[in-house]
Amino acid sequence: MRKISWMMPSVMISSLLLAGWSGLHLVADLWVNPARNLIKRLNDPSQSKNMKEIDPIWSDALSSLLSARLLVPGNAEYHMWNGWLHHRRAESLPYGSDATKGHLREAETAYSEALELRPSWGLLWVNRAQIRIRQGKKNEGAMADLQHAISFDPHNPHVLKQTLRLGFRLWPGMNAEDRRKFLLLVKENFHLMPHSTIDLAMRYGLLAQIRPFYAADPNFKALWDKKLGAGR
Incomplete structure (x- = not known):
């Protein structure tokens, strides 16, 4: 008691x-x-x-x-x-x-x-990257935010698509290291949305940058040729 x-x-x-x-x-x-x-x-x-x-x-x-x-x-x-x-x-x-x-x-x-x-909410990283781009801070953390988005939320198709879209958009202002990191990100994830990756790269004039990733696999090369024409 x-x-x-x-x-x-x-x-x-x-x-x-x-x-x-x-x-x-x-x-x-x-x-x-x-x-x-x-x-x-x-x-x-x-x-x-x-x-x-x-x-x-x-x-x-x-x-x-x-x-x-x-x-x-x-x-x-x-x-x-x-x-x-x-x-x-x-x-x-x-x-x-x-x-x-x-x-x-x-x-x-x-x-x-x-x-x-x-920090595991991938879309938040994408949103902050969008804000930084809108503010003109293209080389002040936006690319790092996109990398974090994929790292923390790798299986979210919306996060992946928005990350690739913003990355292609940022390409002209990227330095060599950021470009290398972005292409590595594309290489590791393009298989999750191969059609959209081609469409985004085409929109921003960057097909040549991603062609090697598709050419390395017969199935993805066939997809590339079907969408764009053989030899492109």
């Missing part, structure tokens, strides 16, 4: 802490509703076209999301949503404006905070 009596205060304290923790998360989840609803509308093509109706709710969504992040700073999803909303807001504003630059900075910070908590 004495042992049970001694344990009771500890159990009560643990229960109170658990209740407090649950309460914080419940309140935070309520705070993010405006942001969640805005994301839903932006992902709906029929609604996202009418930006005039959406514009007034941006500030409310971002401020409510800030409250949720302050309550539960360890929730990577909240930081990701914050980054995504700032990212989309920047895309809806005039290119190069001070407001656009501000939203891009906020998006990069938010994605970085989310990555500290969940």
Whole structure:
């Protein structure tokens, strides 16, 4: 009985802490509703076209999301949503404006905070690379972000396609070492999406760079010849 009596205060304290923790998360989840609803509308093509109706709710969504992040700073999803909303807001504003630059900075910070908590989320690395490219930081970590995206999330086809697309886009500004790393990334992963890799390389005029990877395997060489014509 004495042992049970001694344990009771500890159990009560643990229960109170658990209740407090649950309460914080419940309140935070309520705070993010405006942001969640805005994301839903932006992902709906029929609604996202009418930006005039959406514009007034941006500030409310971002401020409510800030409250949720302050309550539960360890929730990577909240930081990701914050980054995504700032990212989309920047895309809806005039290119190069001070407001656009501000939203891009906020998006990069938010994605970085989310990555500290969940580095295995490959799409976050891709998103941050997109932001850095938009800011003109093509040689300041964007290529490293793309490598991390594939390293942490190698089986996600969307991550792979976006990584290759951005890599081909970055090619003109890459130094020799970054080009070597990117081609190695393509070589190790093109077999997962051989058709799309050819299409992306063709779009950016880089077929010659990836031809050796297809030529080394009879099956992929046959695919290459079928899509582009023998001898190309």
